[in-house]
Amino acid sequence: MTLCNRLLILGLGVIGGSVALAAKHYALAREVTGFAQAEDCQAALRSQAVDRVCSSDAELAVAIEAADFVVLALPVKIVIERLPLVAKHLQSNAILMDACSVKSVVWEKIQATLGERSQQYVGAHPIAGSHLSGFSGARADLFQGALVTLGPGTPPLLKRAEIFWESLGARTSAMSPQDHDALYAQVSHLPHLVAFGLVNALAEYAKQHGAAAAQALPGQLGKGFLDSTRIAASSPDLWTDISLSNRSALLASLDIFEQQITLLKAAITNSDEVSLKALLHSASEFRRTLER
């Protein structure tokens, strides 16, 4: 089903690359153009995920003017840097959608840059990703069954965005930027930070125990450690960007987490079997309700 004529995707990493592949697969657009670094552009062209690519600002300006649907699949920081150029060349009938993991700061900048034309913008955040970086982590089926949160946006644009993502196999759910950022600080940004912390703690442990201990490590790790820290292999640049873009919500989530760790630590310090078992019991019970 063709939803637009000229789809322009800024960023051909895991998300942007997957949007391109899926848009081609489902024939969502008559033409797909990608704007990205040379390596991702080449990979996307080879995979026929895009019909054409552009890499200079001048080419990008032309591509924006030609597009009726523009997707910003870039880190928050780069989205913000690119907004003035996008605003300058965006057609008045075009739709502008982002795919950022953080919504409040993007929405503030959209309003500051686009003013009344902010109503051309609709926010989206696909809850999908890869521990691989760049186009090599992109897959046409990345959004199959995945949730995409939508908002902010006007009702007609929310509807357009819903059709867009559902056409790629996703489920959608509208929420405010504030609710979105608080929720994903807790269920995504915090767990990533904790996984980075667990791996850095192991590095510190290995440093204290010498080179032989460090070398033996890979063979000594169980599935539990590997599964619970797989997201620590994610892109440091992307996660620096997300963590700082959602700073206050993430710090609030960190506080809640540290309180829970403090409770667990106190129970262990005091050899308080009853309290410890109660804490682990609630966690285990609650975790079982979360599996889909």
Place this chain on the structure above:
Amino acid sequence: MTLCNRLLILGLGVIGGSVALAAKHYALAREVTGFAQAEDCQAALRSQAVDRVCSSDAELAVAIEAADFVVLALPVKIVIERLPLVAKHLQSNAILMDACSVKSVVWEKIQATLGERSQQYVGAHPIAGSHLSGFSGARADLFQGALVTLGPGTPPLLKRAEIFWESLGARTSAMSPQDHDALYAQVSHLPHLVAFGLVNALAEYAKQHGAAAAQALPGQLGKGFLDSTRIAASSPDLWTDISLSNRSALLASLDIFEQQITLLKAAITNSDEVSLKALLHSASEFRRTLER
């Protein structure tokens, strides 16, 4: 290959049940007897993982006297409770092996209870498990390719234990109780505790955000959260036991982890992009070296 005549396994949960299934599969013993709670006994008999079961102390005493290989696949606390009975009835030519996740405290109790006969004991810890509990989580191939740490034990018994576990498809590595407990506090017990903490933090967040927010949660979670907290569905009883049995090593690991979280939190609080990126970069690089 028959390694023993009468194998007795105390505990038919994930580990004990899998030892029974694998021992049958590889014909390691002429006869396998299980001692466990009624439910696991019935399930193990139905699966033909054991030839016979016993559930009373009197039956257990008889089974110990008949056994030439006794495996203690029980929580540390129960192993310690059972040691006097085991010591009383263990034959002088029999081998006693545990499968506990913690070694120092077990070894201390073995020495205190068995005295000179401690040389009949060899420690083992299979780095394998399941988020399921009881015999329902047992699998004949659970140890295929898994590491089993061995020790303490005399050289001939370490060799017997090595043959035992390698016959079930495992790799083995000998280490001292102290080294074992420090390592697995860091790579297993800490990550479990952190996963329990992440889930309890989400429960606290949900409580703060009302019933509707809590109900919507399962559909809003990404693969990252689910993978990184899957071990939080583990048995609260088992993990209370492990955490308190390895208390001092776990508290040391918790300290190292909290220092790393403090560094990450400071970088975010100060919007210090350079420091945050450096921390995430080391974690991401190190994590990539740990995947087998």
